[in-house]
Amino acid sequence: MIKSLYVRLILMFVASVMASVFLSFFMTHFLFSHKLRSYVQDNLVVSGKTIIESYKNSYPNHLDTLMGGITALPIFTIIVYDEQGRPLHETDKVAKHKLIVDEENLRSVLNGGVFRGGMGKEYDRLVVGLPFQIEGHAYALFIKPETNDVATLAVGYFRMQLFLVVFIGTLLVIVTSRYIVRPLKHLTLATRNMAKGDFSIRLATKSRDEIGELTASFNQMAQELDSLERVRRQFVSDVSHEIQSPLTSIKGFTMALKQKKMDEESRLRLLTIIEEESDRLSRLTQDLLKLSALEHDQIQPNMSQYRLDEQLKDVMIASEPLWSNKNIQLNLDLEPVVISADEDKLSQLWTNLLSNAIKFTEPGGMISINLIASQHSVTVSVADSGVGIPEEELHHIFKPFYKIDQARVRAVGGNGIGLSIVKRIIELHGGEIRVESAVGKGTTMNVMLPLVLPNKYNKV
Known part of the structure; x- marks a missing residue:
């Protein structure tokens, strides 16, 4: 089995060229050989009539001179028969090319018929037989073009052309295939290096194919x-x-x-x-x-319909010891909404967000929870009056173990995983989270969720 793409490209090209040439030759022969033969025979008929007129005009004194002149023509082989079927005049090429006319076709032409070649195995397909009379006697003229030498040259030209097409094409494919295969070899080498743990490798390319x-x-x-x-x-x-x-x-x-x-x-x-x-x-x-379970989709949502506003109230009540000990004011503005989602997962989501807001809100601060519903989605906002997050840190806060202020985190507790879990739960429900924050002015977490769980989790 040939495994090299380079060799296969070359072999496929050569095979394609050969197949195309031969198929084109046979299709052309099939489509045009009959028309070509008819065209040549029609011209032979016209030329034969001209020869017959000259023959009549030269009869009987100048026939030898006429036939000598015709013999000098390199493009025709001619033979004239009398009414007894005897050859009267023939060119020197007759013996060489063995133009033989059988009795049946000869009698047909002598009786006034016109013969076109291809009726017998011994006849060239381009032979034409024409009848004519002189002084009441029947004669037959058979003429065929002298195509053997021309055909030999044409076949040789065709073979040489085919050889040059294949040879030059193969050389070009050898060169161009190397150009095509070279980046694939680089890719193969880079892939092997990557399999060994080298992920720093990069390949340069200007190609847009x-x-x-x-x-x-x-x-x-x-x-x-x-x-x-x-x-x-x-x-x-x-x-x-x-x-x-x-x-x-x-x-x-x-x-x-x-x-x-x-x-x-x-x-x-x-x-x-x-x-x-x-x-x-x-x-x-x-x-x-x-x-880990959320990241690897090992946990599938357990879909159910429930009141989202009631769930948020329950989470607020469950967290009362945390916010009441810091004398934090908690404001709720909740629209009654029924949502289709995983109730346990969303409960964990709201608990994490509220716990985070309580941790980073100073005693005597304020936390607001708002729920707004639209036609196809809901938006839950958890806003605090805490220390806020620097703008350059906002895109890092959902990374596992990321902590903005290590000293402050040690003081309030936490391991930096809570927001990572929040983001994955939101993604699991086909939603998104947006963060608005300013240092010293607090943070707002806006969670957008669809009212219905994504189709891939719907039970049939």
């Missing part, structure tokens, strides 16, 4: 894989850091409990810290599992 599009797609894929690899490494680093921090605390306080004598109050304080760090580690692992 399919090969150029393929190269551009490869570069885009390499860039996305490179970005994904950097995100993966950063994610592993962040996870390791987030897990290592509580583990270090747990280990340190455990060693303190084992090595030092302390009063009951100090012992309980250390045990409380260990418990809090364990809870923090547990929440982190749970959030990671949720994010």
Whole structure:
């Protein structure tokens, strides 16, 4: 089996040229051979009549001179028969090319018929037989064009032309195929390097054809894989850091409990810290599992219809200990709306957004939750009067473990995964989230969701 694309291109070209030439030859022969034969025979009839008139005019004294002149013509072979079927005059080419007329066709012409070649195997298809009379005696003139030498030259010309077409075409294909195959070889080499983990490779191209599009797609894929690899490494680093921090605390306080004598109050304080760090580690692992399941579509929405405004009220009530302890004023402006979605997932979504707003709102601040419905969608806005987010940080906040102010995050708690889960839940429902924020003026999270879950999740 030929595996090289380069060789296959050349063989396909040669085969295509040969097939095209032969098919064209046979189709042309089929379509025009009859017309060509008729055209030549018609001209032979006209030439034959002219020869007959000259023959009559030269009879009987100048026949030898006439036939000598005709014999000198290189394009005709001629033979004249009398009424007994005897050849009276014939050119020198007759013996060479064996123009033989059988008795049946000879008698047909002597009786006044016109013969056109192709009736017998011994006859050239271009032979023409014409009758004529002199002084009451019947004669027959048979004439055919002398095409053998011309045909030989034509066939030789055709063969040489075919050979040159195939040869020159093959040379051109060898050169052009290398030009076509070269970027594919570069792509193959780059793919092998990428398989080894080198995502920094890029291929230069100026072409705008399919090969150029393929190269551009490869570069885009390499860039996305490179970005994904950097995100993966950063994610592993962040996870390791987030897990290592509580583990270090747990280990340190455990060693303190084992090595030092302390009063009951100090012992309980250390045990409380260990418990809090364990809870923090547990929440982190749970959030990671949720994010992983959402990222890989392992969780399918459990669709149901329910009142979205009632759900938002329930989330607000469930979070009351958090916002009431900070003396935060909570304002609700909710339209009654029935939505078709995953109730548990959206409950987690609103809980994360509200918890985030409470964390970063100063005591005595204000949080507003608004619900507005349109014909096909709803918009939920969660606005706080907190510290706000710098504009250059807005497009980073949905990345896992991304924290704007590390010191402040440690003070208020959190692992930086909550907004990543929020964004994935929104995407799972075919919605989008937009963030408006200014430092010192607070943040508004606008969540747009369709009233009906995307078709791919509808149950039939």
